[in-house]
Structures are given as C-alpha cells and as structure tokens.
Amino acid sequence: xxxxxxxxxxxxxxxxxxxxxxxxxxxxxxxxxxxxxxxxxxxxxxxxxxxxxxxxxxxxxxxxxxxxxxxxxxxxxxxxxxxxxxxxxxxxxxxxxxxxxxxxxxxxxxxxxxxxxxxxxxxxxxxxxxxxxxxxxxxxxxxxxxxxxxxxxxxxxxxxxxxxxxxxxxxxxxxxxxxxxxxxxxxxxxxxxxxxxxxxxxxxxxxxxxxxxxxxxxxxxxxxxxxxxxxxxxxxxxxxxxxxxxxxxxxxxxxxxxxxxxxxxxxxxxxxxxxxxxxxxxxxxxxxxxxxxxxxxxxxxxxxxxxxxxxx
Amino acid sequence: xxxxxxxxxxxxxxxxxxxxxxxxxxxxxxxxxxxxxxxxxxxxxxxxxxxxxxxxxxxxxxxxxxxxxxxxxxxxxxxxxxxxxxxxxxxxxxxxxxxxxxxxxxxxxxxxxxxxxxxxxxxxxxxxxxxxxxxxxxxxxxxxxxxxxxxxxxxxxxxxxxxxxxxxxxxxxxxxxxxxxxxxxxxxxxxxxxxxxxxxxxxxxxxxxxxxxxxxxxxxxxxxxxxxxxxxxxxxxxxxxxxxxxxxxxxxxxxxxxxxxxxxxxxxxxxxxxxx
Numbered sequence: 101x102x103x104x105x106x107x108x109x110x111x112x113x114x115x116x117x118x119x120x121x122x123x124x125x126x127x128x129x130x131x132x133x134x135x136x137x138x139x140x141x142x143x144x145x146x147x148x149x150x151x152x153x154x155x156x157x158x159x160x161x162x163x164x165x166x167x168x169x170x171x172x173x174x175x176x177x178x179x180x181x182x183x184x185x186x187x188x189x190x191x192x193x194x195x196x197x198x199x200x201x202x203x204x205x206x207x208x209x210x211x212x213x214x215x216x217x218x219x220x221x222x223x224x225x226x227x228x229x230x231x232x233x234x235x236x237x238x239x240x241x242x243x244x245x246x247x248x249x250x251x252x253x254x255x256x257x258x259x260x261x262x263x264x265x266x267x268x269x270x271x272x273x274x275x276x277x278x279x280x281x282x283x284x285x286x287x288x289x290x291x292x293x294x295x296x297x298x299x300x301x302x303x304x305x306x307x308x309x310x311x312x313x314x315x316x317x318x319x320x321x322x323x324x325x326x327x328x329x330x331x332x333x334x335x336x337x338x339x340x341x342x343x344x345x346x347x348x349x350x351x352x353x354x355x356x357x358x359x360x361x362x363x364x365x366x367x368x369x370x371x372x373x374x375x376x377x378x379x380x381x382x383x384x385x386x387x388x389x390x391x392x393x394x395x396x397x398x399x400x401x402x403x404x405x406x407x408x409x410x411x412x
Numbered sequence: 413x414x415x416x417x418x419x420x421x422x423x424x425x426x427x428x429x430x431x432x433x434x435x436x437x438x439x440x441x442x443x444x445x446x447x448x449x450x451x452x453x454x455x456x457x458x459x460x461x462x463x464x465x466x467x468x469x470x471x472x473x474x475x476x477x478x479x480x481x482x483x484x485x486x487x488x489x490x491x492x493x494x495x496x497x498x499x500x501x502x503x504x505x506x507x508x509x510x511x512x513x514x515x516x517x518x519x520x521x522x523x524x525x526x527x528x529x530x531x532x533x534x535x536x537x538x539x540x541x542x543x544x545x546x547x548x549x550x551x552x553x554x555x556x557x558x559x560x561x562x563x564x565x566x567x568x569x570x571x572x573x574x575x576x577x578x579x580x581x582x583x584x585x586x587x588x589x590x591x592x593x594x595x596x597x598x599x600x601x602x603x604x605x606x607x608x609x610x611x612x613x614x615x616x617x618x619x620x621x622x623x624x625x626x627x628x629x630x631x632x633x634x635x636x637x638x639x640x641x642x643x644x645x646x647x648x649x650x651x652x653x654x655x656x657x658x659x660x661x662x663x664x665x666x667x668x669x670x671x672x673x674x675x676x677x678x679x680x681x682x683x684x685x686x687x688x
Contacts, residue, residue, distance in 0.1 A: 125551075147551070152574075152577070154578070156536070156571040160536075160537050160539075160540020161578060164548065165548050166544075167522070167529065167541060167544070170551075191531070191534040196523070
C-alpha cells in the first residue's frame, strides 16, 4: 500500500491549483519547508507571501488579499493557525466571510519530537465552533488533493487539517470526494466506526481484524466535520445501534463531539469517543505517541468490542 | 498630486462639519456608541472621502477604487456619516445605527454596507487587512491607494507592529496609514495606561515614512496626503495630533466620551455648537 503525508499532497495540490487559477495566492509564517507551501513559492514566487513569524498578521493580510479578489491558502502549524491567530480567523476571516482557506499542518500528536507546545489537540473543536467555517480533515493524500480543489470551488472561509507523517493512501483519482458527504468505506451492522484523518486507515485495519472474530463493523471516513454529514450519521446510528468515533484530537469537542450532538438529538445510541483524553502531547516519535495516547488499532478494537458487548 | 486651494479646503471643512453633526445625531438616536473617537477623526475622514479618494458610490465594487479601512472600527459613525454624505446608501440608514436588523452595525460590517471595505472592531486587524489590500494592488499592478485609520490606543496591539513590519518588507508605498493621535483611551490618558510613545520614531524604526500634523487643520491633512503620494519604496504613516471629541466643547479631551453616546439634551447642545 502506498503512503503519503497529507502535507506533501497539499504542497503538490497547491502547485496544480495555482497552475490552473491565477487568483490563487499562498501564504505562510516561516514554515513553508514544513507545510510544503514552499512548492508553490518556487513555482509561483509572485503569488506567495511570507508573513514571517507573525500568525495574526498572516490571517489579517490573507483577509485583505481575499477582500481584493484573491483565493488565499494560508498555512502554518495547526497550533499556531488556530491558537495564536484564533481571533483573527474568527473576526477577520469568518466574520468577514472571506475566501481564505486556513490549511494547517502538523496537527495532532504526530508532530512528534517538538513536543506538546507544538501539538494541537483542540483545533477541530475550536474551528468548528466558529460560524461560517467549513472544517475538513482528509484521511489520505489523494483526498487531500481533492479537498484542496473542492475548497477552491466552495467560496468562503475554511479550515483544512493536515498532518506531518506519511500515512496509507486509501483513495484514487476516481473517488467521489464531496465536502459535507462522508464516505462509507465498509459495511457492517454490529457497530459503526466514524473516523477522520489518519485514524481512518487504522479503523479499516481494525475492522478487517474484527471481521475474523465474527464482528462486522461499518467504517466511515467523515472528512468534513463541519458541515457534518448528519444524514449519514443518523442512518448508521439506526442501522448499527452503536458508534465509535476515532480522531487524532481531544475527545472533547472534535469529531466525537459533533457526532454525539447529532446522535443525541435524532437517534440516541451509545457513542464511544476514541481520542486524546484531555491531555497535552509530549515529545516522542510519531508512532510511539500514537500508541501512548491510545490512537491505534488495538484500542479501536477494544472500544468496538466493549460497545457491542454493552449494546444489550 | 491633487490641487489644494482655499475653496477646496473650505469645501472639505464643510463636509467635516456635516459629518460631525451626523455623528452626534446618529449616536443620540442609537443611545450608545463611540462619540469621542468618531469626532476626532472627522477632518481626516472628510479629507479622504471628499478630496483624496477615487471612489464611486454607484459602483462600490469598482476594481480600481481607492480603499479605506477604518482600523479603529469603533469610530464607525464617522465612516457611516461620510459614506452617507457621499451617497453610498440612503441617509435614513443613519437613524438605525446599532438597532436590531440595521445594516449599520456597532462596528463596520463589510457584508452589510456598501462602501465598507473591512469588517473591523477588533483593534489591530484592520491595518493588517490594509496591508493585504495594498499587496494585492502591487501584485495586480494596479494604481489604487489603500488608506487606513488607526487609533493611538490601537498601537498597543502587537498585531499593528506585525503589519507594520510586513508593510515595509513588501515596500507598500501605496499604503497610507493615519494615526488619530488624541492621547486618550478608555481607562485614561495613553501615557498613564500604556504609552506607545514615541509613535513617530516607532514607525520610522519600522521603515515607514512619517509625517506629523495637526489632525484638525485641513490644509495640513491635504498637504500630507500629497506628500505621501511622492514617497517611493515604503509606506507612510501620518501621525495626526487630534482632540478626542473635537467640535463639542464639553466633550473635548475627555476619556469619558470614548464609548458613550450623547443624551438628547447633550446632542442638542452639540448640534448648536457644530452649527456655528
């Protein structure tokens, strides 16, 4: 199985997009080699602007460029894009309803050795709570490319969450990626795994192993956290009666929170949230950290077996 | 270089007077809002909308228009008054300031009002938008100019300096920022709360051209704008020494008039003074 980091796919997609559309402008905050906006900077130097280590101004300038008709892709690490510049994203981009896509890389604990100060565990929660924001967390490199294109075609502010590590490719060019439509990758009536980002591949692996135990679970790639594909969530709740969400994010307020909100209102069934348990990250290798925080196939299976057992 | 003569100065001064009257009236109607900082900016805003700027009220989205960003967004009344006088929207809108459903929100909303370029209110952000707009103009090789108006208290926001660094880095000589230097913020005098002094030196240190003026002398404002037009390779900051509440004797230079609207009797007194 091929692998690609979603940030790498992002860098390439920007170059492709920039070649097609003159109005695309890319911005960064001194992290272009890490976020891969450097690819675009090399290809289209006249349309790339570095704000330097000044994330608030990054977003403000992006606002001014978007107000002048540009389609802006603004990047830095997730913790800074959504933390340092939260109010600018909120008050300039979202409140101003501007066509700026905040594409943040190095989300979650897989930042690795840099440690907890650099590992955002709360960005999905904060971004989805802002009105007018679209929030997309692609599961692999192929869907990342599709997301970049789809966001160009969808006017308005958006948050695209990308990661540092190389992860399995799940899709090909023919995959029908639509913002707001979850993708059912596997069918099974015992429970449903709803995941985003790198946890989708792990859920598929977990589902495959569980099948050998006679447990059949559905797997959904819920790449768009906002607007959530509520119809799909409700249908899976009805069909399977048990949902386990999985994300490289806090169990508070992210994909798990969003799914709970919908399920509670429309089809109350148990929802177990797999994620970072309200803790900061720390230094370690990406894989060690995923294991440390329980973001692995083993923990997914444990949660699935438990929820089915308690289904009653 | 635009022409300056006494007739032009008098015309702009006349507009500034009308703007001040409208500020008082709309705030009295609204019952809340920012009086002092709107009045202190009236001469600058009048100079921009009625002399310096190329805008077309019939075409608020005209590509080649000059842009004005009210970074000190709480002074929305001064912007609304200028836009109404210019014909961007019906005068009657002014009576609805801050009311539920009104396009004239407490702080300017670009989605609701033709002529408003930036949704501001959170200090420090507008100037950053202005830098982005000036950058877009350079990219597209357009000749329009971008004007911004900041408050002096606003200079306490670090983001202003991020934007200032960027403006110099990108050599945005099509950007002109005014500082409405009235010396007062909400909790008192700037020098007692958090002094941003030395203001002119700071902008110079950040690579800007700086011109200091009396922000209530129309001639000085116009001349400074002309001078800024000649500066190449760097942005210009016009530090305008002003009086908060200028035009109404009982409001002048008083911090209390920052975020308070005149009561009906006070408005009457103010209009009387402004009609002299």
